[in-house]
Amino acid sequence: MSSTNKEFRSHAEADLDTTDQDEWDMQRLGKAQQLKRNFRFYSILGFTTTLMATWESILLTSTYGLTDGGRAGMVYVYIGSFVGFFAAVISMAEIASVSPTSAGQYHWVSEFGPPRAQRFLSYLTGWLSVLGWQAAFASICFLCGTLIQGLLVFNYSGDTGYVYNFHSWHGTLLTIAIAAVGTLVNTYGAKFLPPLEGVILFLHLGGFVAVLATLWGMSSGTVPDHAVWKEFSNSGGWSSMGLACLVGQLTPIFSWTGPDAATHMAEEVQNASFVIPWCMVSTALVNGGLGFIILVTLLYNMGPIADVLAPASGFSFLPAVHHATGSIAATNGVAAIILIMEVCSAISILATASRQTFAFARDNALPFSNALAHINKRTQIPVTSVLVSTIITVLLSLINIGSSAAFNAIASVMIAALFTTYILSIGAFIRARRLPGGIPPSRFSLGWLGMPINCFAVAWLCFSIIFTFFPTASNPTPVDMNWSILVFGVVVIFAIIQYLVHGRRIYEAPVTQVRKTD
Template sequence: MAGGKEVLAHEVGLDANSQDDRDMERLGKAQQFKVGRRNFKFYSILGFTTTLMASWESILLTSTYGLIDGGRAGMVYVYLASFVGFFASVISMAEISSIAPTSGGQYHWVSEFAAPRWQRFLSYLTGWLSVLGWQAAFASICFLCGTLIQGLLVFNYSGPEGYIYGYERWHGTLLTMAIAAVGTLVNTYGAKFLPPLEGIILGLHIFGFVAVLVPMWVMSPGQAPSSEVWTVFGNEGGWASMGLACLVGQLTPIFSWTGPDAATHMAEEVQNAALVVPWCMVSTALINGGLGFVMLVTLLYNMGEIADVLNPPSSFSFIPAVHHATGSVAATNGVAAIILVMEVCSAIGILATASRQTFAFARDNALPFSRSLAHVNRRTQIPVTSVLVSTIITLLLSLINIGSTAAFNAIASVMIAALFTTYILSIGAFIRARFQPGGIPPSRFSLGALGLPINVFSVAYLCFAIIFTFFPTAANPTPVDMNWSILVFGVVVIFAIVQYLGHGRLVYQAPVTQVRKTE
């Protein structure tokens, strides 16, 4: 990889703004965010992306999937294998983002690098999938925070003595709305404080990790044998083979790594974006990948028996696991509170990303009411309408949970398939561009001769992994336990195609038509 910390430190200097201007000129876009001086630098955007993905927190929150399908050893080796494929995908997109550092992200990349015959349609499809994927991501994280609060109430107020909390779906809906409101307030009234806030949140992400890790090791009544952690697999889901069970268990690491493209959707607010954004993506993957693995191993050694943590009343396996490790209700509540705070911070970043993706797509006249959605408030210099619309969508989706949690989960979980598809299309288009006369444009972050094999491997991994995001947790599921995300994903794709035929092909301004060739 070209560049490095020395280059990064040297180039993020006085000429950063002029370099950003040249990049925007090549992309054919006007600078609409923070005109004159962008306010995100390397550390603040690193905090933004690292806490948005919240990988070590997500490992604990989604551990149930891996424990059911794969067991202890399965979670370890699936995590390591998945990280290899995930990291290849991240550095592939990092190189592309260095060439085209735009809030449009994947749909712009597809437009610029796909075959001329298909680029307009595929770009439009990619844009819709990215917009809807990030909207679903915001609804999902808000709901996760709401149900975590409910899980803590169940943990603290259930038992033979005292008040027993009644777990109601409408409670979860109201809590989801409350988390969405917090994210909206920070992204509107607190927008100017977001860059320094993200730097502080990055510190909380690291210190919170230590605050959770140490008690689980120090207070644990005893660790599981290493032979059990590293060699004993499990198949509680009843799949036909242990290998298939482990592949289905990929959901735990996949959930933990959702959103590596977030940095590029903020690129037009990042100083020296063509260099900072790709290095931020790489750094985020390495930091979160490392923290996630250490937290995973900590959980597996100190959680107690698997049977004791599966199907808990709180719906979160990590709560009884931490309680076993610490032997303290107060410590368990403290760990859960840290995770809750970090997930709320993640929701703030996801809303910012969703609104910028919506803004960018509307800027190319691809969405209904594009003019309003692409408007940037002159005082706050953020797309306020896109922020508010993203919030309203989450509020409306949360109402579905009152009638059916399964239906809401199906809609929310479509984010993974939608975003993975955009990664596949953009990296696939980039592979094609490598074989065209003149090759790919020069970039300040380059994979060099390794670029093509890494790109091919990443597409193969993503195509393989996306299949298992549609699997239910266990074999022979009931209709309630079935994973309906493939149905919702199919509806989303059909919707995007219909939108293109009825609207997009007439008014959509493909980004490639505005890109300018530079020497």
Template sequence: MGWMCVLGWQTSCASSAFIAGTQIQGLVVLNYPDYVPKPWHGTLLTIAVAAFSVVFNTLLARKLPLIEATVLVIHIFAFFGILVTLWVLSPRADATAVFTEFTDGGGWGSIGGSTLVGILAGVLPLLGADAAVHMSEELRDASRTLPKAMISTTVFNGAFGWIMVITYCFCIGNLEEVIASPTGYPFMQVFLNSTQSTSSATAMASFLVIMTGFSNLTMVATSSRQLFAFARDHAVPFSPWFSKVPTGWDVPINAILTTFLISSLLSLINIGSAVALNSITSLATTSLLSSYIVSIGCMIWRRSTNSPLLKSKFSLGRWGLVVNIVSEAFLIIIFVLAFMPGNPNPSPSEMNWSILIYGAVAVFSVGYYLFRGTHRYEGPVAYVRKLEQ
């Protein structure tokens, strides 16, 4: 599952940079209607966003806490600014239509099927709760601080997201027009329709672009630390190089540069096919979900068999097993749905090929472990025990 976690976070970085890059491209379309967006423009912007994240994770690494605290403040103020603007200026739909009318927009033949496939859009923003875990070695009292941070962040952003989704449904207007927006991003069209001002819509959309760009900064930090730690356990090829921290640096430079290289190479696929790139980046969902499923599954097994657990400063007590079981059931359902195509009768170019890539990585990782890893791999527990000695 370590390999799946590596795959998930590396493709997440590429996906985040790609979204930020194409959002910038959407802003250009919004302000210059005559501009014709080209795939290679989006690729260059993706690489630029990835490079931006590398600079902050190397030369400005010591400033990361300050930068992320500043982004949090922007996040909160931007949320309320956009929320109020939409409620004041947008024509609002009827509450009955928002809460009781459903359509099978995906053509699945049933509201239930369309809902199951569409639920992935709501899951994606809440993925990556383990990001802070991969930074735990750089935190004080991580065993107590991390669980609280993970739960509070999910609750905080989940509540904000719920409020904004309801607002968006009331203010979305003509759905077909919004989806067909030349910017490529429906929210930009909603902002424009609400304010009737290109400059105002640009200002509102810019906050979301900034949030997406800085989220990539955090993803690079997480992905590089995860790759570094996995390489330190000799679990990947070229482990000594990936796990090296150059003298005078406090960050794994080689792992950070590798993350940048992977994001840049994956972005090149967009020049040939944006659908192919989306299939690869959708691996982020399935790979991370599989790592969660295995981790929680191990906790369920140990709790069900009354096996001893490591001492923890944070515990859910008697509710721990219940939370694990409910989480596992939900994750398994989402994991299966994540391999589904966007419509029931996809052409080869529209097919979600992530299952093929996922299977190939799974086979390679098992083969690597059997023929190489068994002789070299040392788990993190063994590493901690060495430090204690």
């Protein structure tokens, strides 16, 4: 390389805020540094903790756990699920330290998977990850929109002078509005996103303290200890209490989905091979702790389970908080905090979805890959991928006008899709561990515990993914049926057909670009 080219390269990389380790990692992965590395540890920690929004989601999705398992079921399922979830997180953290790339799981499957199958499995993983994150953005926007509707129902019903009439198209318009907010922040406000995430982290922690203080400080009385730790319930009508609790694990699973988000931002994080894994671990510990505390607080102060199930608003936490505080104003305040944090989560999810789309397009795996992989020179982000992600959410939200069940099936498929990518990537890493050369060195290592932790993580993921396809009740109506298994099957078939028609001819598997190092 000439001295002129070296000088140009050094200036370009300086403008992108790369470290020597970042440059080495990108060279090993065979990728050019295109994105500015403007995230540091605390900003990316704010990004991931608020994206997962665990304590907020525990309240929002508490209906599932209260229906299937009850108070005690929610406590023990949360603890058990966290053990399995944490094993998956630290497994992926080690892989992310070896290969810190926005491609994430599909790159890992390509690099560490069996040679004969790695190209197809990588392509399938990439499609599942892209579609999973697109569904995640649609899901969170819809959740925010229906929460606003739920608040209107909660405030304007019964003895009030005005009664709000719930319409599906209202939810669709609100979903589009939330998506528009996320898009504006991720485009026009892109350069402010890292410092904004630091502020959002403060709001995430401050909001937790405010809600916790409200529930305990204004509590009208708590249930006995045995009600929280020993009383199970099976309102879903399952054949056994154990099965009911397993079905109810959807509450914690939904609250923890997305630990790979930091990985998809890796090429925008300085010192990524060190920061990303520790960010993933820190996020799991912080959110896991906050989620457990808010869960126990809710269970002690919510009153009788029968009084909060099947609420008119659609959200059990609203009557639960109202029972605890005896105040509509306090309930609205708690809901407002949760709504704000979920909108912040939508901002982070859109960023993640667009980066995963950008990375997959960069490997020529998507239709119109050149456009989707384009980096805007002014903003230094994949603007086209951001806009396409928003358009997909808008189109999906229109389905809600005709059938909320159909939309919920599409939105809920994110869990199955992302969990499948976790299984494939950790499984590929287990294979790499057994090879004579072992795995490449990393700055975050599980050492000799890596193999048993990886195997346990895959076992838990395979077990838990089964119950994400279950409906809430054992005898559901067509409206209440969980159709995500059907949508997931369609997604997998579509990805296979897409590979046969398009992918096998032009898909550039990441492993072909990885440079072997000692």
